Amino acid sequence: MADDMDDEDGRMQEEEGREDDGDDPEELDGDLDDDIIQEDEDDDSPAEEDDDNNEGLLRRLRLHIRGRLDRDRVQKRPTKVTYDASLPTTHSYLGNDLEEYSGRTVLDEDSYVSLPLLHLPGVILVPGQTLPLHLFNQRIISMMKHVIQNNRTFGMIHDGHNMQPGHDESPANIGTTAEIYSAKEEEDSGVETMRIKATGRQRFQIMETRRQADGILIGRVRIITESVLPDPLEGARCSSHDRLRLIPPLKQAKGVERDMAWIKQRRKRYLRPAQWTWIPPWVYEMYDAEVLMLHIKTELKSWFEDSVKFDTVPSKPSDFSFWVASNIPLADSQRLKLLEINCPVQRLRRELDILRKCTLLHCTECGLDIANKSDVFSMSLDGPMAAYVNPGGYVHDTLTLYSAHNLNLVGRPTKENSWFPGYAWTILQCRHCTNHMGWKFTAVKRKLKPEMFWGLTRSAVQPGFKDTQDQLHLI
Numbered sequence: 001m002a003d004d005m006d007d008e009d010g011r012m013q014e015e016e017g018r019e020d021d022g023d024d025p026e027e028l029d030g031d032l033d034d035d036i037i038q039e040d041e042d043d044d045s046p047a048e049e050d051d052d053n054n055e056g057l058l059r060r061l062r063l064h065i066r067g068r069l070d071r072d073r074v075q076k077r078p079t080k081v082t083y084d085a086s087l088p089t090t091h092s093y094l095g096n097d098l099e100e101y102s103g104r105t106v107l108d109e110d111s112y113v114s115l116p117l118l119h120l121p122g123v124i125l126v127p128g129q130t131l132p133l134h135l136f137n138q139r140i141i142s143m144m145k146h147v148i149q150n151n152r153t154f155g156m157i158h159d160g161h162n163m164q165p166g167h168d169e170s171p172a173n174i175g176t177t178a179e180i181y182s183a184k185e186e187e188d189s190g191v192e193t194m195r196i197k198a199t200g201r202q203r204f205q206i207m208e209t210r211r212q213a214d215g216i217l218i219g220r221v222r223i224i225t226e227s228v229l230p231d232p233l234e235g236a237r238c239s240s241h242d243r244l245r246l247i248p249p250l251k252q253a254k255g256v257e258r259d260m261a262w263i264k265q266r267r268k269r270y271l272r273p274a275q276w277t278w279i280p281p282w283v284y285e286m287y288d289a290e291v292l293m294l295h296i297k298t299e300l301k302s303w304f305e306d307s308v309k310f311d312t313v314p315s316k317p318s319d320f321s322f323w324v325a326s327n328i329p330l331a332d333s334q335r336l337k338l339l340e341i342n343c344p345v346q347r348l349r350r351e352l353d354i355l356r357k358c359t360l361l362h363c364t365e366c367g368l369d370i371a372n373k374s375d376v377f378s379m380s381l382d383g384p385m386a387a388y389v390n391p392g393g394y395v396h397d398t399l400t401l402y403s404a405h406n407l408n409l410v411g412r413p414t415k416e417n418s419w420f421p422g423y424a425w426t427i428l429q430c431r432h433c434t435n436h437m438g439w440k441f442t443a444v445k446r447k448l449k450p451e452m453f454w455g456l457t458r459s460a461v462q463p464g465f466k467d468t469q470d471q472l473h474l475i
């Protein structure tokens with residue numbers, strides 16, 4: 001099957017979801033052209049420089065396997081969604097027989113602990129993010145068994161190899177603890193495998209590492225403290241006026257009008273003591289976590305509109321900033337930079353800056369436009385982007401969109417192991433450079449809405465914007 005192709009990075013390009021109930025009488029609707037067609041280089045591809053040596057060879061090989069053009073381009077944001085957005089959050093493709101663990105391990109902030117460390121290509125775990133794993137490596141499986149018997153916590157680390165040009169390439173010495181909340185080991189024809197679901201918890205700094213005799217990397221790490229700044233106006237505030245700081249319920253309808261009214265109220269009730277200081281109130285407002293969160297939500301509405309319910313996202317500035325970091329399509333270096341920031345206010349300011357600049361998503365390899373930011377659409381309660389693991393064990397951060405362009409389809413739709421139960425997937429590649437971009441999902445049952453959507457893998461797209469000369473800029 002064409003679905004099982006590896007791309008040149010050795011990444012498996014399939015998808016999952018063991019929800020194969022087989023009771024759906026209706027046919028997959030996608031047009032089933034030839035799986036793989038060979039064709040010469042396209043007419044309308046953007047100009048690019050000549051590749052050399054290996055790069056050129058790889059490119060020629062990839063052009064040899066070129067899919068058919070994806071002609072579907074849904075222009076309108078789906079207004080009617082019948083899909084149960086809680087389904088993808090369960091990662092049901094990993095099976096429903098995983099053993100659940102209760103309780104939570106909180107490591108003391110600023111403490112030094114020893115943790116087994118795991119590195120997976122393409123994974124930069126953010127606190128609060130769910131990490132599904134499908135493990136085949138016996139060494140890592142025995143490490144996980146040991147972890148489960150202890151505090152169920154291991155460390156996810158990253159290296160700097162995937163840094164984009166122009167960014168510093170120092171290895172990241174920061175990681176995130178992952179706490180296992182369900183797991184299942186099984187033996188298949190004498191080979192042991194393990195399925196795991198874990199959640200990102202606390203950031204840590206790697207102080208030193210050593211490799212055990214069994215090959216497992218153990219790190220001595222320091223758990224990083226979030227620097228939550230005290231109220232800068234505390235000294236100028238009169239505590240007897242505290243009750244006046246409560247913002248009354250706002251009667252304004254919705255949207256921008258309501259947000260502006262809220263900011264006005266906050267200025268009046270929180271920033272009034274600023275007049276007793278030598279710093280103007282607007283400076284305080286620039287560093288006010290609540291105001292920054294409101295601005296970010298306003299920006300995100302231009303991305304997701306109402307497909308994300310903001311009352312279900314974390315309300316604490318620190319947790320909210322991590323939720324944003326895990327839901328916007330950033331390059332590895334950008335995501336790492338956000339993780340390196342210790343102060344939620346600084347993190348929120350950086351995120352707001354990125355969100356305000358970004359207007360489109362383009363192919364990481366060749367820079368071809370793939371989607372606009374307003375095409376992003378959430379199909380999961382976790383938000384528009386989440387990590388999913390394929391049957392080969394490769395974890396993809398996948399961003400869902402209701403529209404995307406300049407893509408080719410490779411292979412036939414299949415519902416086997418679908419990350420979104422009820423949808424069949426087809427591999428997508430960039431129309432120009434044939435880089436693997438993700439998957440197109442098409443509804444298996446006719447009543448399911450939306451009928452189709454696109455899931456792009458984070459490593460394949462980068463945020464950017466175009467200037468007035470139509471010149472593309474990275475963020």
Ligand SMILES: [Zn+2]
Pocket residue numbers: 363364365366367368430431432433434435
């Ligand atoms: Zn491309």
